[in-house]
Amino acid sequence: MTEIPCDIYRAAFTVDDNAAFLTEIRTIxxxxxxxxxxxxxxxxxxxxxxxxxLRHARRSWAGGEAIANSLEMEALLYAAGTRQCxxxxxxxxxxxxxxxxxxxxxxxxxxxxxxxxxxRIVSDEEDGEEIDPAKRARLAxxxxxxxxxxxxxxxxxxxxxxLERVALLDxxx
Numbered sequence: 001m002t003e004i005p006c007d008i009y010r011a012a013f014t015v016d017d018n019a020a021f022l023t024e025i026r027t028i029x030x031x032x033x034x035x036x037x038x039x040x041x042x043x044x045x046x047x048x049x050x051x052x053x054l055r056h057a058r059r060s061w062a063g064g065e066a067i068a069n070s071l072e073m074e075a076l077l078y079a080a081g082t083r084q085c086x087x088x089x090x091x092x093x094x095x096x097x098x099x100x101x102x103x104x105x106x107x108x109x110x111x112x113x114x115x116x117x118x119x120r121i122v123s124d125e126e127d128g129e130e131i132d133p134a135k136r137a138r139l140a141x142x143x144x145x146x147x148x149x150x151x152x153x154x155x156x157x158x159x160x161x162x163l164e165r166v167a168l169l170d171x172x173x
Contacts, residue, residue: 039076
């Protein structure tokens with residue numbers, strides 16, 4: 001299986017209408033013959049979470065074992081660690097202000113410039129990957145991580161518990 005490389009960067013934007021916004025994203029993706037996947041940064045542990053979801057989605061897609069009808073939704077399913085598309089879609093965009101990871105797979109020159117009309121690219125320094133107590137509690141709830149699990153592995157390995165949930169989706173197929 002050949003790995004499909006991806007450019008991943010951070011963005012902020014406002015969505016008034018999910019369907020209209022995604023239509024614009026799809027138009028750009030089609031124009032450049034690539035996939036553009038938008039992940040809700042507030043529901044992820046960081047870039048490592050995006051990379052894990054993409055890696056698993058590409059493998060299931062290439063192996064003919066995908067759950068979803070698109071690579072974009074397959075990646076969101078893995079990001080959410082679920083087989084339910086309705087749950088996974090909440091890991092994408094939502095109405096209002098969005099802080100996202102944008103994955104372009106495979107990278108295509110000019111996509112980032114074209115996206116600039118829809119999103120504001122931000123630096124990691126401007127929009128870091130720290131997990132504050134409120135985000136940790138939200139992630140623990142989203143991924144059913146118990147205080148006992150955290151106590152066993154330690155707070156510093158919380159991200160790894162979330163990534164384990166991403167990987168476990170393969171087991172639950």
